[in-house]
Amino acid sequence: MSNLESYQNELIEQAMSVGALKFGSFVLKSGRVSPYFINAGLMNTGPILATLADAYANTVAGAFPEDKVPFDVLFGPAYKGIPFAAVTALALHTQHKRDVGFAYDRKEAKDHGEGGKTVGAPLAGRRVLVLDDVMTSGKAVREAIGTVQAAGGEVVGVVQLLDREEIGQGDARRSTVTEIEELVGAGRVRAILQMRDLMAWLESKGMSKELAEMRDYRDKYGLKA
Template sequence: MSLESYQNELIEQSMAVDALKFGTFTLKSGRISPYFINAGLLNTGPILATVSAAYAATIVAALKDSTAAFPEFDVLFGPAYKGIPFAACTALQLHTTHKKPVGFAFDRKEAKDHGEGGNMVGTPVEGKRVVILDDVMTSGKAVRGAIDIVTRAGGEVVGVVQLLDREEFGQDGKSSTVKELERDLGAGRVRSILKLRDLMAWLETKGMQEELQKMRAYRDQYGVNKDDA
């Protein structure tokens, strides 16, 4: 399989800043993973430009996809703290590159008790259609928390776009976390810039056979079937 140019650029630049690593890592779930991504290290102008361009391209492609119902929306929501620059920069990319004007919003970890108050910042989401930007979804706990924040503020979450889909089975031990989430949001409403299969395809093109074999073993143990991902 061939990757889009923005996918290749994101992988290579993420590795250059150590945000994406291949090795041995213990996840919060207790699983031993042969790769790890730390979105907090995507923190320079050049890499943010690449990340936001990839988010924007993924969103535009989803909106044009006639086979799935990814809807039009009004606001990008970036969960604090990592999601804040992603939402702001992606809103800018959508406007400057794709001529699609949308607002962006984010939450505070602690509600502000003075000034405008509350725990939401940016474009008001009340009565608006909202797309959440996520980094890496494993169990889906974080993104469900973001959905709750937006819903309590009066917004309607109509989609989620994540940086990386690990393509692992979720809380029920059978289907993927993405499919679990789409049961609530609707089919085709959770999109990803990169998936596990994309990382594996990239490793293969680079001849990184040792890393690729470890990824295959991990997928065989924890991965969902390709048709169910």
């Protein structure tokens, strides 16, 4: 397994320290019983937000360079995606000298004041990069893409906190990432961490029991070649 970037190691370790990343037995929305679970809502302190911002910004800057895949707005789906978009916009400015707006949606459209379903930078006619937490079946990110498109924006890519690298909703030979890339473009779905990165980290820490459970899960639900 390849070596992890420093920001990946730091993010995993900080997520473990605050209980946002756990290893054990967890029933997912899909009904699958997973040996690990990540709750991005627990990443709610200054130190881990700083690490998260750095990780998102580095991933975005590397995967979506300004001269090849430009974008105007970061979109964070409500609710967990909202702070992701805000801190990443800040980190892109301070660390990478890229100035972009950020926006997010409401769970229900507002019918007074400024109205509408989205808040922040306007989306109409803009190129939008969606930030999200965890992709399993891809249902949530599909909804986010639909929200951006309904507001007149063009989704040029997706960056997630964790790609579970699991089979998608249909053909077991196709991953969720492949399915979403059919909506936004080949190579335009990226992640800070993948399941293989968590496995590499477990291996480096000598956590053999957890690693074996991860391998079993990957054999059952991972993308089949």
